[in-house]
Amino acid sequence: MLYREAGDFKTSYAADLQTFPIKSERILFWSFTAVAFLVVPFFINDYWEKSILVPFLVWSMVALGLNILTGYCGQVSLGTGGFMAVGAFACYKFMTAFPDLNIMICILLSGLVTAGVGVLFGLPSLRIKGFYLAVATLAAQFFLVWMFNKFAWFYNYSASGQISAPERSIFGIAVTGPNSAPWATYLTCLTIVFVFAWVARNLTRGRVGRSWMAMRDMDIAAEIMGVSPFNAKLSAFAVSSFYIGIAGALFFSVYLGAAEVTEAFGIDKSFTALFMVIIGGLGSILGSFLGAAFIILFPVLLKNLMVGYLGWPTDLAAHFQIMIVGGLIIFFLIVEPHGLAQLWRLAKEKLRLWPFPY
Amino acid sequence: MNARPDSSEFTGARDDGIAKGDTLLEVNNVSLSFGGVKAITDISFDIKKGEIRAIIGPNGAGKTSMLNVINGFYTPQQGTITYRGVPRRAMRTTDAARQGIARTFQNIALFKGMSTLDNIMTGRITLQKRNLLWQGLWAGPAEREEIEHRRTVEAIIDFLEIEHIRKTPVGRLPYGLQKRVELGRALAAEPSLLLLDEPMAGMNLEEKEDMSRFILDVNNQFGTTIALIEHDMGVVMDISDRIVVLDYGRKIGDGEPDDIAKNQDVIDAYLGVPHEG
Numbered sequence: 001m002l003y004r005e006a007g008d009f010k011t012s013y014a015a016d017l018q019t020f021p022i023k024s025e026r027i028l029f030w031s032f033t034a035v036a037f038l039v040v041p042f043f044i045n046d047y048w049e050k051s052i053l054v055p056f057l058v059w060s061m062v063a064l065g066l067n068i069l070t071g072y073c074g075q076v077s078l079g080t081g082g083f084m085a086v087g088a089f090a091c092y093k094f095m096t097a098f099p100d101l102n103i104m105i106c107i108l109l110s111g112l113v114t115a116g117v118g119v120l121f122g123l124p125s126l127r128i129k130g131f132y133l134a135v136a137t138l139a140a141q142f143f144l145v146w147m148f149n150k151f152a153w154f155y156n157y158s159a160s161g162q163i164s165a166p167e168r169s170i171f172g173i174a175v176t177g178p179n180s181a182p183w184a185t186y187l188t189c190l191t192i193v194f195v196f197a198w199v200a201r202n203l204t205r206g207r208v209g210r211s212w213m214a215m216r217d218m219d220i221a222a223e224i225m226g227v228s229p230f231n232a233k234l235s236a237f238a239v240s241s242f243y244i245g246i247a248g249a250l251f252f253s254v255y256l257g258a259a260e261v262t263e264a265f266g267i268d269k270s271f272t273a274l275f276m277v278i279i280g281g282l283g284s285i286l287g288s289f290l291g292a293a294f295i296i297l298f299p300v301l302l303k304n305l306m307v308g309y310l311g312w313p314t315d316l317a318a319h320f321q322i323m324i325v326g327g328l329i330i331f332f333l334i335v336e337p338h339g340l341a342q343l344w345r346l347a348k349e350k351l352r353l354w355p356f357p358y
Numbered sequence: 359m360n361a362r363p364d365s366s367e368f369t370g371a372r373d374d375g376i377a378k379g380d381t382l383l384e385v386n387n388v389s390l391s392f393g394g395v396k397a398i399t400d401i402s403f404d405i406k407k408g409e410i411r412a413i414i415g416p417n418g419a420g421k422t423s424m425l426n427v428i429n430g431f432y433t434p435q436q437g438t439i440t441y442r443g444v445p446r447r448a449m450r451t452t453d454a455a456r457q458g459i460a461r462t463f464q465n466i467a468l469f470k471g472m473s474t475l476d477n478i479m480t481g482r483i484t485l486q487k488r489n490l491l492w493q494g495l496w497a498g499p500a501e502r503e504e505i506e507h508r509r510t511v512e513a514i515i516d517f518l519e520i521e522h523i524r525k526t527p528v529g530r531l532p533y534g535l536q537k538r539v540e541l542g543r544a545l546a547a548e549p550s551l552l553l554l555d556e557p558m559a560g561m562n563l564e565e566k567e568d569m570s571r572f573i574l575d576v577n578n579q580f581g582t583t584i585a586l587i588e589h590d591m592g593v594v595m596d597i598s599d600r601i602v603v604l605d606y607g608r609k610i611g612d613g614e615p616d617d618i619a620k621n622q623d624v625i626d627a628y629l630g631v632p633h634e635g
Contacts (some may be wrong), residue, residue, distance in 0.1 A: 013505045013512075202496035206504055207486040209493075214469050214480050221467035224429060226455030226484035226547070235490060283471060 019201055036190060041183040049182035050255075056296050057189040058251045063276040063288035064193075064200050065243025070274070071282035072204055073236035074216025075125050079137035081269035082144035083241050085261055086114045087248025089154050092163040095176075095253065096156055103168040103175060103253070107192070111246040117144075118241020125233045129219075141270055148261040155261075164258035176253045185254045192250065196243060201285050203239065212236050213283070244273075279332055281341025290340040299325055368513035368580075372458055374442055374550045378408040382583050383428065383551060386445075388437030390423055397423040398434065399607045405551065410577050410584045412598035414591075416627060419604040421587045422464060425553045428585070429461055430454040442550070456484045458550035462540045462557060464587075470529040474520060474539050477528055478511045481546025514542050518572060534565040541572060545582075552576070554586045558593060566590065570597055595619065603627070 008023050010016040020026045044053065062080060069075050090110035094101060121140040125133050148154050155163050167177030174180040175188045203209055211232040214222035223229055252259045259265070272295060280291020299321050306317035336343050376382055383405040390398040398420045405411045413421045426432040428439060430449035438445045441457065460481070469477050486507060492500040515521055518538050523531060528539055537557060544552055557573065558566045570593055576582050588594050594601065595615045603611035603618060605627040611618050618624055 013508045014501065017501070017504065017508070199494040202500070203490070203494050206493045206496070206500055207483060207488065208490055210472070210476055210480045211483055213472050213476070214483075217469035217471050218467045220431075221463060221469070222480075224431065224451045224455060224461060225480055225543070226452050227480070228452050239490070 017205070019205075033194070037187075037194075041187055044182045044186050046182050049186055051300055052297060053186050054189050054255050056292055057186075057193045058247050058255055059273075059276065059292040059296050060289050061189075061193050061196065061247035061250065062244055062273045063280060063292045064197060064285065065240045065247060066273045067277045067280075067282065067284070067288045068200060068204070068212070068243065069236050069240035071277055071284065071287070072209060072216065073212040073233065073240075074129075075122070075233060075236060076130065076134040076274075077137040077240070078134050078267070078270045078274065079121060079140035079144070080244055080273040081265045081267055082141040083114050083118055083244040084248030084251060084269060085144055085148055085265035086117045086241075087111065087245030088252035088259060088265065089148055089163065089261075090114065090245065091249035091253050092156075092165070093154070095166055095168060099166070103170060106168075107246055107249045107253070110249040111242040114245020114248065115238040115242040118237045118244075119234050122234050122237025122241075125237065126230060138267075138270075141267055145261055145265060148265075160260070162258050162260045163252065165253040165256075168253075176257070178257065180254075188254060189250055192246065196246070197285060197289075200243070204285065208235065216283075275329065279329060279339055281339030284339065284341035286344065287339050287341030290344070294328075294340065295325075298328075368510055368517060368545075372548045372550055374458060376407045376442060376550075378581065380407050381405070381440075382407040382442065383585075384440040385424075385428070386438045386440065388424075388427060388434045388439065390420075390427055390432055390434040396607050398427065398604075400437070401604070401607075401609045402437075403602045403609065403612055405583060405585055406600075407583055408577070408581050409599040410573070410586060410597055412586045412588060412594045412601045413604065414588065414594055414601060415604035415610075418606075420607040421604055422555055423607075424604070425461060425555055425585070425587065428454075428551075429459045429553060452484075455547065458547070459553065460544040460547040460549035460551075461553035462537075462544050462555055464555040464559065466533070466536045466540055468528045468536055468540055468543070471527065473525050473527055474515070474523050474531070474542075475511065475525060477539055478514060478542045478546045479507065481543040482507045482511065484547065511546055514545050517545075517575070518542050534561055534568075537561070537565075537569065538572070541569075541576075545576065545580075549582060552582050552584045554584060554588075556587050556589065558588055558590055566593060573597060 010021070020029055040053070062084065066077065066080055069077050087110045090113040091106050094106040094109055095103070098106075121137060124136040128136060149161065155161055165176045167174050167179060169175060170188065173184050175184045204212070211222070211227045214225065214227050215229060215232045215236075219229065222232070248265070252264070256264060276291035276295050277288060278291070279294055280289070281287025302321045302324060303317055306312045306320060307314055312320075332340065381404045385404070386402050388398055388401050389396070401424070413424060415421050423432060427434050430451045430453065433448040438447050439449075441459070469480060472480070486503055488500045488503050492498070515524060518541065520535065520538055520542065523535060528536055531539065541554070541557065554573070558569050561569065573584065573586070574597055577584055586594075586598060598615060600614055601611070601618045602609060603621070603624045610623040610627060611621045613621070
């Protein structure tokens with residue numbers, strides 16, 4: 001009897017409003033968190049850090065941000081890569097201009113800068129929606145990448161046009177630069193993602209989240225109910241860009257270490273993020289993580305399986321990997337258009353009644 | 359502390375300082391046209407505090423346009439709307455909502471991806487004050503505010519007898535229940551003036567009886583003023599205090615149900631006597 005709500009009575013609204021209303025779910029969540037914080041750092045090595053855990057966490061942050069905008073507020077955005085670049089370059093400028101500033105503060109400030117840029121590019125959403133808005137945000141993507149290439153001030157006039165993260169530490173432990181230990185970068189990313197996933201959950205279950213969803217589901221009715229489209233849409237753009245900016249800052253400073261804007265923050269990043277939220281589940285916090293896991297971790301798993309276990313040649317495995325992932329994306333979208341999060345929800349429904357059909 | 363709420367906890371209409379029977383809203387010589395199409399021509403009528411005012415008329419008479427003018431969605435080219443003693447022509451819909459004008463829609467306009475509870479909670483959005491930062495923190499003021507509003511919403515859910523579908527996404531509900539949730543969402547705003555656009559369209563007899571009962575209860579218990587568009591003449595004649603009749607954007611009758619039933623213009627409009635000239 002792994003998953004039961006029998007005997008789990010709610011006697012107050014506070015208890016009913018919990019994120020995980022069912023006890024076994026709470027236990028599962030907290031044990032998972034405990035393992036992530038207390039066990040994994042002791043076993044993590046360079047491969048797990050660079051290829052699996054840190055990219056997964058950073059992309060989860062991107063997916064969270066985009067999910068707030070697209071999943072909760074219904075505004076399609078193709079500017080994610082551009083906003084990540086804003087976060088990365090803001091972080092670089094803060095790190096180099098104020099060498100004594102704590103890296104955490106640099107990252108949070110980059111989020112705020114990106115939020116401002118996001119609001120600016122969110123202004124067209126007050127007039128246009130759907131595909132037209134997607135095209136407008138696409139302009140943001142190209143404009144921002146062009147801007148970071150064009151003006152040398154952004155990359156401190158370096159000859160290569162690259163930005164590279166200097167070494168910065170928290171409590172005397174290096175988290176950026178070549179000397180950072182895998183567990184340190186992992187814990188930095190994990191802490192940020194954990195805190196902001198919790199904030200995202202809080203935002204989406206209260207008044208602000210309802211104003212976003214109302215805007216998504218029926219904008220005219222929402223306006224007549226007293227939801228201001230100006231506040232709802234622009235706050236969604238601001239919060240979403242804040243998340244994506246922080247993710248961009250982490251992507252550059254903690255994960256990549258050095259980046260060139262066209263290569264690191266191109267249009268493909270925008271599409272990757274959009275795939276993540278669609279496959280993971282629009283309008284779901286869990287879905288952001290599942291989507292990031294599917295897009296980032298699944299190919300790694302496949303590669304290890306085919307090259308490492310079956311011993312196939314690398315190029316063959318690479319082609320197979322692309323085909324399998326592509327096929328699975330189509331399969332999932334046909335079987336469950338609401339994403340992996342919905343599959344999880346259905347599985348829970350079934351588990352509640354198991355082994356009885358009704 | 360968390361005893362089960364009942365509908366007596368919900369006070370319903372906000373106190374707007376207007377005594378029962380005084381004029382709450384006055385429409386003065388309003389005309390509205392879209393390009394060359396005249397939707398409303400020189401219409402005047404008033405709505406008194408605490409009454410059920412029906413607006414009837416054949417299809418295309420301008421009834422829904424009239425509601426859209428009242429809640430600021432359309433701006434009329436001529437005339438003024440005086441609400442709670444303040445005359446105006448143009449108004450933002452969000453301001454109208456803040457001042458206590460709530461409405462339901464002819465074609466259900468619920469938020470399909472959200473649960474019944476969230477839909478009704480959205481009705482209280484103008485009454486919730488905590489900003490983004492408090493909401494992000496959740497613990498403390500934001501949670502307290504949420505619970506306080508949740509109590510009111512539970513009272514409305516109790517009033518409308520929809521406890522069993524509290525957490526169901528509204529997209530999955532049958533039509534009659536969706537209409538009821540929509541009424542709940544409008545009630546949650548504690549409106550001074552409740553605009554109902556065909557609350558009984560497409561319902562069977564039993565559902566109509568239920569809905570009529572809810573409308574009368576809202577009016578009796580909370581003293582909410584209601585403006586109602588409805589095609590079912592039996593219902594209109596039974597529940598409304600006064601009726602405005604529109605035809606081709608003009609007012610052709612105004613009065614109590616008995617007078618309207620005898621009014622020759624109204625009978626002609628409904629039975630389709632050819633217009634002269």
